[in-house]
Amino acid sequence: MDGQAKTILQRIIRKIPNKKLEVTLKSWDRLSTEQLESLDCTQPKWLFLENLISRCGEKRLGLKAVTKLEMVYYIDNPNQGTWQAFQLMEAEDDAVSVSFTQFRERFKANLEEDFRHISIRMKKLEDGAIWIRIAWGDNFRKPNHLKPTYVVHYLQTPYVFFLNFMSKHKPFLYEALFRATRHTSIKEAHLSGRSLTALRDLVMRQYQQVFPTKDRTLKERNGTPLHPNIEKEHAEYAERRHQMACEAFGDGILPKLERAVYKLETRYRGNSSNTLNDKDELFRGVVKFSSSNLLQSFHHCVATGIVEGPVTPLLSSITQKGKNYFVITDKVPGATH
Template sequence: MDESTKRLLQRLIRRIPTQMLRTTLDKWGRLTGGQLHSMDFTQSKWALTEKLLAICEENELAVKHITELEMIYIIDNPNQGMWYAFQLMDPEDDAHSVELTQFKEQFKSHLRELIRHVSVKIKKHTDEAVWIRIAWGDTFSRPNHMKPTYVVHSLQTPYVFVTSLTSKQKPLLSQALVLSTRYQAIKDANLSGRKLTAIRDLLMRQYHQVFPTRYPTPLAENNPAVSNQHIEKEQAESAANRLQAACEAFGGGMLPQLQSAVYKLETKFRDHSNKTMTEREEPFRCVVKFASTNLLESLRHCASSGIASTPVTPLLSSIPLKGKNYFVITDNGPGPSSQMRQPQK
């Protein structure tokens, strides 16, 4: 093993929690039963790393084997960074017939035509999603395995999820994806988050949606001993209506754990007491961000409990309705950004 491969393995082992290390190594399958049994997982992470380095050198493992281990860990634990959603546009007639083997060959071929030094590893997950690991180089340097890009795509859908992609790499990846999937274009879906499953479920509508009804079901009574039956009935109907409106806006049951929503305002400043700002020709610009460990659940609770008014404003209900959490607000009303955001470097 060369020094760069050793550093890659050392960094990877530091990332994997000790309680998950044995299971991950077992899935990897590159260690014999005896070698795996010889590792004492009660030792410090430093001692485990040194032991694993020695075993990997004994087995003459290379960087391609270490990247296999990394992919196993990332696939099982995808919430490692910020994920960005993209949507493939204008499918060709044979787009839905692209199979995995064909996709793998064409994706690698197209990407290597665009960039000389690149390392691509593709693995199909049990949920049918195709996982792609890309280590980028350039004309003169070898692929940097310390900063890989991960791409997740289900072949029968137009959606692609990407993490750790720079603005320089974005057009290369976009072109390779478009050509290998038989689509004609790709666009930013204006949806991002740290939980891959959450943004996937939101974009693909894989959660319990609630549709409008004229006859909402009243909430179960928490306190049956209410003295005035008329007040009880009125309160129950009001609570049921709020809950129905909240569920119609955000969904029912378990909701995708989205962490944030960003609204970029580009509107005229309106305040008759401030002529300087009001008379400006340029729009007033600012950014408003809502954040929570589970934003949709928080918004639904605010609406159902009466903290926020119902019906829910389109500014908030557009999050699940359009499957986006990045909006540009103009004087014409809310809408998705017309500009492509630059992903994090």
């Protein structure tokens, strides 16, 4: 094992928590059962690493195997940084019939044309996700395996997710994706977060959605008659708030989004007694909502009345549009409300 491979192996091992070492090495599938058994995952990392390096030596494993280990770990633990969602646009007629083999060949060929030194690994998972690891180099430098870009794409869908990518590589990556997926343009989805699964579930709507029921609209149309039993009325209110929360943010286990950011470029909206009302200038600001599960928090806000219903489109757009970054402007510039 050469110096570079050792450095990268060290970086990966340092990243993996002790309790996940065994599982990861098993799914790596490069060491024999005896070799795995000879390793003690409870050892201090530096000692464990020394032993691992010597096992890798026995098997003559090199850089390629090491990068595979990293990929195996990332696939099982994708929360390694901030993922950004993108959407491919303007599909060609044959986009629907692209196979994994075609995708792989076109993608690799395209990037290898542009870069003399580049390392691309690709793997298709059972759920249809294609995982791509790219270590970038250039004409003079070997690929930098310390800062690889990860790309996840689901074939026959327009969605692509990027982790650790630099703007200088953007045009090349886009071009390779266009050729491989048969699309002609791409746009930022304005959706990002640590949980890749959450982003995917959100854009592909893989969570329990609730739609407005006829029953409810009927009830509203008839208006709620003043009920003698106040408790029942309260229960109905609570029920309605819960329904609104579900319609806006879903029900059950919700995608684990951590934040939503709104850039406000609107005029000041105070109450009538407030000042600034006559001003045409913008009241600029940024509002950032964050939580360990944002949709769950918003759901709770609506259900408990902290957020007044019906839910404003600003908040429901997170699920409706699959976005968590918004720039908000007044509808008609120059006009007063």
